[in-house]
Amino acid sequence: MRKKEILRKKDDFQAIYKAGKSVPERYIVLFYRKNDLPYSRTAFLASKKVGNSIQRNRAKRLMKESYRLNAEKFLEGYDLIFIARNTINGKKQKDVEKSLLNAAKRGKVTGR
């Protein structure tokens, strides 16, 4: 993942939370918004509710891996924020992947 594809600025986050849409799913919550860029930008978050730093790190890695494996299915030009819920603890990669794809489908950010 290239550096410019990582969401970093506080303003961007505020804009997505305010003007974007959200899709809650079993293990994650997805925020998304069109960004008028030729590529997509992403962020993977896990709050302290998820657990200690080990659990938060693992949640983010599972989400990243799931996104990476299915990156070609997503449409370009969106800002995406994936937020882990505390139900993600102890779940396997496949479960997270399924949940993430489900959320993307319901948000209509996947192609075809």
Add this chain to the structure above:
RNA sequence: CGGGUAAGACAGGCAAUCGCGCAGCGCAUUCGGCGCUGUGAGGAAAGUCCGGGCUCCGCAGGGCGAGGAUGCCGGAUAACGUCCGGCGUAGGUAACUAUAGGGAAAGUGCAACAGAAACAUACCGCCGCAUUUGCGGUAAGGGUGAAAUCGUGAGGUAAGAGCUCACGGGGAUGUAUGGUAACAUAUGUCUCGUGUAAACCCCAUCCGGAGCAAGACCAGAAAGGGCGUACGGCUUUGGCCGGGCAGUUGCCCGCUGCCGCCCGGAAGGUAGGUCGCUGGAGCAUGCCGGCAACGGUAUGUCGAGAUAGAUGAUUGUCAGAUACAGAACCCGGCUUAUGUCUUGCCCGGGUC
């Protein structure tokens, strides 16, 4: 075999596919990359409870305070509240464990309730004299309490009392022996005056403050102008004296800097990059000294450096891969969480 106790080790390995951070080399280039090689979290990385390094601030210097920490002895260490070896005390049948363990005879405070009385006293009682009530002596016995004039026996006495004696116990102090010392043992003299210092305090020792979001550099950045002589006085307009404010950790001395009003307009958004950033009280092995902590020496070796934050996913295999858990400037400890295994020792039972 069961129970206990102490010490130590490891924290998954290998293979396949996909993927990530950093460094080096090469290729492409121009703002993005591609390939190869190497390397890539812990025993607690955690809590942030102590001690250092490092950075900035303060510091001519002196005096007076205030606050905090530690507290048996000796040693180790850069240092420590840590560690090692001892001593005393307490617990345990034992192996062993715990120990903030100086001073209550410098002073102050507190000790609820109960009890007559809580640090200087006399309720019941006992005895003597008066004799209905009182006065005096006494601390054996009763009773209260966490704690009440050392315990037992004898002498003694009106009754009693370390008042005297014997044995025993505690404290202070002297001497001898052993030990570097704490202390132990023996003995002489005096003594029997509650506890509390994780209450104030006294004594001894140590401590400047903040913390890598410290701090430095780059880019960027507004610097200034006017009125006017404007804290007061003097004045040769350079300054001097006084005053005020700020800094110098609280105060004093001393030292340093500054001093009125108005206008203009920029930055300003918690926003960027680079450094600090990892070779160090480093790690491994051997030898020497030391009971040990540890120290010395020789050889070898370089083992993360991210910046929204890099170690993951899917399988196979090994008897099994399971717990607690993620570096964020770096070290030495402490404390807490936690899976498996090994060894020594102690107690109990059984068999030979």
Add this chain to the structure above:
RNA sequence: GCUCGAUUGGUCAAGUGGUCAAGACGCAGCCCUCUCACGGCUGAAUCAGGGGUUCGACUCCCCUAUCGAGUA
């Protein structure tokens, strides 16, 4: 990351080491009333958890847990 603070009935909270820990709101029960409200009475706290000092701990000391604040 670093530096601090707090925790006492359901909620807000007082509390100098000393009797079963004040008070307010709320809750439950009873009384009052024809009924409700008001009013009156009563009840409910291992003082966040564990260990230590002390005769005795909400209070003093140490460790742990949870919650909160500040810091560019």
